[in-house]
Amino acid sequence: MATLHIPLLFQKRHILPTGRMQLYLSTITDATTLKIILSSKTGIGICMFSDKKNQQRLCHIGTRVTVEDFNHEPNKQRIKLNIYGEDLFKIAKIEQGEHNVIWGNCQQLPLWPQRELTLEQQLLSTRLQLMFNKHPDLHKLHHQQEFHNLSWLCQRWLEILPVPTQEKQTLLNRPDCLYACDYLMSMIQTHH
Template structure:
């Protein structure tokens, strides 16, 4: 397994392999981190954190992303980074350098293998297509849509549904998407 040393960003939202997401960073509070991010040749790591007052914690499974595009708005000191999910990883160690940049030594994890959907799992595909139709911004993020690939479907659902972070981490720690599929199917059936 490959070990990477990459700058990390902790977000409330998560991005998974082959996913796309805009990140908004302040040029005032994140200036040194932004420099490290823009100079990194192999990308950056996006990880989740819990901000609940009862249990603040960082989660160790993340995704290495690369920057596809960025936009700077000087009037409000924001930079929008458009990132693309590459590979999952697990953080081995974290350290903060003198410039307040958080670096992670990370073990690359294998991606979930592609898997064709069954007739029963078609519900995940149909509902996601409806979601994309209702939310054009979400639809625009994903140029290559794989509605017949169960792994791709599960990853997109895990990005957009309010799945508790700990449960999401448990599902991402599995070698394939089947547990995530069962979880998402039961969630979609009970909520719709």
């Protein structure tokens, strides 16, 4: 797998491969970072961090994203970026560059292979479709929907549900979506 040298952003919100998200950055405090992000040809890394009481922790698995679109909001002094998740990576080394921009040397991780749904797993698809219908902004972000693909479904659920960050990291470190599917099925069946 390829090695990447990319700028990193640490976020509480999560985006995974084939996912879409809107990200807001300040035109005042993040001006240099914005220039680097918008000029990057290889994309940027969005990394999760855990923010439990007095125990901020950076996670080693992140998602390389590309900027699909951006919009300057002058009244709010911020830029809205529409980003798309390309692939996962594991951080090997972090360094701080000029103007406090954080860079990572990262090892690209393989994507989860696509999987057809079993009858039992259809629950993940049905519930996600209901969620998309209830939240039109979420539905609009994901104009290419793969409700028949278990890998795509698991990644969307991991973005939406309040799964502890460390558990997400463990699930993402697996070679396929089956562990995530079992975890998510037990969550959905328990809470609904």
